[in-house]
Amino acid sequence: MPLLVLWFLVGLLCIALVYYLFSIYAAWRFFRPSPAPFGRTRDRPGTTLPPVTILKPLKGAPPDLYDSLASFCQLDYPTFQILYGVRDPNDPAVAIVKKVQRDFPQCDMSLVVAPSAIGANYKVSTLHHLTPQMKYDYLVVTDSDVCVAPDYLRTIIPPLTPTETGLVTCVYRGGSCQPLPALLESLMINTTFTTQVVVASQIEQPTYAFGATIALKRACLDAIGGFARLSDYLADDYYLGYLIAQAGYQLRVLSTVVETRPDAGSLRELFYHQLRWARTQRNCRPGGYVGTVVTFGTVWACVSLLCFRSSVEMTVLALSVIGLRLLTAAVMNSVFLQSTLPRPVILLTLLADLLSFVVWCASLRGNTVRWREYTFRLQKDGRMVRVN
Numbered sequence: 001m002p003l004l005v006l007w008f009l010v011g012l013l014c015i016a017l018v019y020y021l022f023s024i025y026a027a028w029r030f031f032r033p034s035p036a037p038f039g040r041t042r043d044r045p046g047t048t049l050p051p052v053t054i055l056k057p058l059k060g061a062p063p064d065l066y067d068s069l070a071s072f073c074q075l076d077y078p079t080f081q082i083l084y085g086v087r088d089p090n091d092p093a094v095a096i097v098k099k100v101q102r103d104f105p106q107c108d109m110s111l112v113v114a115p116s117a118i119g120a121n122y123k124v125s126t127l128h129h130l131t132p133q134m135k136y137d138y139l140v141v142t143d144s145d146v147c148v149a150p151d152y153l154r155t156i157i158p159p160l161t162p163t164e165t166g167l168v169t170c171v172y173r174g175g176s177c178q179p180l181p182a183l184l185e186s187l188m189i190n191t192t193f194t195t196q197v198v199v200a201s202q203i204e205q206p207t208y209a210f211g212a213t214i215a216l217k218r219a220c221l222d223a224i225g226g227f228a229r230l231s232d233y234l235a236d237d238y239y240l241g242y243l244i245a246q247a248g249y250q251l252r253v254l255s256t257v258v259e260t261r262p263d264a265g266s267l268r269e270l271f272y273h274q275l276r277w278a279r280t281q282r283n284c285r286p287g288g289y290v291g292t293v294v295t296f297g298t299v300w301a302c303v304s305l306l307c308f309r310s311s312v313e314m315t316v317l318a319l320s321v322i323g324l325r326l327l328t329a330a331v332m333n334s335v336f337l338q339s340t341l342p343r344p345v346i347l348l349t350l351l352a353d354l355l356s357f358v359v360w361c362a363s364l365r366g367n368t369v370r371w372r373e374y375t376f377r378l379q380k381d382g383r384m385v386r387v388n
Contacts (some may be wrong), residue, residue: 006314009304013321016297020321020328023195027336030198031255050161051079051136052153052215057126058084058144059372061092062263066099068147073104077153081135082109085126089113093144108135119231120376120384128227139221141214145261146172155256156215166220166249167241170256171197172212173337176263181270183345185262187352188274190337191329196292197253198336206251208284209241212258216244223247232383234369235280239382242284257337271359272370278363283378292360297321298353325349 054072058065072082084097097111114129127141138157142148160168171194174186200206214237221227224243230236245251264270282289301318308314329349333339367378368387376384 006308006311009300009307009314010317012294012300013297013304013317015294016300016321017324019199019295020297020324023199023328024331026198026202027195027332030201031336049078049154049157050138052077052081052138052140052157053134053136054080054082054140054142055127055130055134056082056084056142056144057123057130058086058093058097059088059091059122060144061096062145062261064147064261064263065093065096065144068145068261069096069100070103071147071149072142072152073100073107073109074150075148075153076150077157079136080108080153082107083130083133084109084111085130086111086113087115087117087122087126089115118228120386121231121233121236124227124230124233124236128231131227134218137218139216139218141211141216142258143211143260145263146212147175147259147261152256152258156213156254159252159254160215160217162250164250165252166244166247167209167214167216168252168254169206169209169215169237169241170213170254170258171337172210172258172260173333173339174262175259175340176261177341177345179265181264181267182262183341184348184352184355185264185270185273186339186341187329187333187345187349188356189260189262190333190339190341191346191349191352192356194337195328195332196295201253206253207242207245208238209251211237212260213256214240216240220244220247220249223249232385234276234371234376234378234384235284235382238280238284271355274356274359275362276369276371278359279366279369279378282363283380283382290364296353296357296360297325298350299357301325302354322350325353 086093094111101109110133112130112133114126117125118128119125138160156168156170159165172189174189176182176186224247229243230239233239241251264273301321304314304318326346326349330346333341333346334343369376369378375387377387378384
């Protein structure tokens with residue numbers, strides 16, 4: 001039995017080594033400059049940038065909300081509209097939106113308060129109530145904690161203009177340095193989630209989207225039944241991409257990087273946030289999610305060091321996996337994502353990996369998730385039901 005365990009761990013460690021090496025190659029291919037005809041449209045004679053409506057569903061007022069919203073008011077783009085939506089007129093986000101409106105009067109932006117829910121997903125309900133106010137046929141949906149650069153729309157809208165393209169999405173990085181739970185979540189995003197995305201981009205055609213940025217055409221949204229079609233789905237971003245792909249349109253994952261600001265204030269809050277995301281992944285792509293067990297090289301290296309510490313060969317192999325994991329995490333975080341997190345915190349990647357494995361194990365059973373102050377039961381078809 002010990003020999004069987006030994007070879008089992010050797011196999012897992014070797015797979016992890018290959019995965020980490022391939023992730024660097026995949027990231028290089030994903031982020032390298034592309035010769036595709038999607039340059040800066042304003043520099044090409046005879047072309048124009050289509051006007052865009054930006055949809056921002058809001059709830060609550062985390063510390064960085066003003067900065068995140070203000071970044072959208074400073075976009076270098078000819079014509080765009082921003083629609084903010086809340087469910088509660090007393091939501092603290094309302095005061096932040098009004099301050100942004102006062103500080104950037106030149107921007108076309110409106111606040112919509114819509115308490116009624118059309119389904120279990122209250123974010124989708126807010127998006128549904130924003131649709132009557134949309135002026136333009138190109139739409140961008142972003143989470144409330146996303147912060148962008150001035151050329152944001154100039155980089156994501158031109159790839160959406162071809163007739164066959166229905167939706168584009170992009171990767172994102174975590175930018176919170178404190179408190180510790182928020183920093184750990186930023187590292188999970190930068191070193192684990194993004195790695196999985198860029199690896200997947202090299203081996204499959206995307207049929208999903210990420211809530212940090214979803215740009216799509218109104219005609220494509222109408223073709224799948226509008227936001228109302230997603231009113232009971234937990235993973236509304238995933239199914240928005242999936243349904244548009246099923247309707248026959250192409251999806252693209254862009255190398256444009258936006259920044260999110262995780263606001264987990266405690267390890268408990270971080271755990272339940274990650275558990276919700278993990279059970280959502282398991283529900284959407286069960287086979288691929290279970291298969292990610294082979295990517296937890298840090299865990300298998302620690303197990304190997306504990307069980308076979310007397311073996312020089314196993315010790316060398318395990319330490320090689322840990323070293324390569326830290327190297328790939330540092331390269332992904334600092335080189336490709338250009339994260340502003342202090343470089344020494346990359347050592348916390350090992351702790352983040354162990355926590356991710358605990359979340360992965362917990363996610364294999366159970367079908368309830370916590371989303372803010374609510375608890376939902378996740379069904380096999382991706383829909384959710386609120387638990388009283």
